[in-house]
Amino acid sequence: MTLKEFDLLRLLAQNPFRVFTREQLLEKVWGFDYPGDTRTIDVHICSLRRKLENKKGNHNYFIETIRGIGYKFGHKGK
Numbered sequence: 001m002t003l004k005e006f007d008l009l010r011l012l013a014q015n016p017f018r019v020f021t022r023e024q025l026l027e028k029v030w031g032f033d034y035p036g037d038t039r040t041i042d043v044h045i046c047s048l049r050r051k052l053e054n055k056k057g058n059h060n061y062f063i064e065t066i067r068g069i070g071y072k073f074g075h076k077g078k
Helices: 003-014 022-030 039-052
Strands: 061-066 070-075
Touching: 003 022, 003 039, 003 070, 022 039, 022 070, 039 061, 039 070
Parallel strands: none
Antiparallel strands: 061 070
8 A cells, every 4th residue: 555545545534424525635635736636536546445345345444436526434334
């Protein structure tokens, strides 16, 4: 896991069920002056999801996409 992936996961896990926009995640993890695109978040989220899955592809805790808004960390079924 990269440092940015860890920082992103930590932020989401410390704020379970809170929805973050891509812009908020960029600001909190990459800093105010990050010149990149918000799709950077999507790439890191995809990588985190792969790393959080067990070998059968199942996971109890997950990062959920909130369409048109951003992401949240929560427990499956909630």
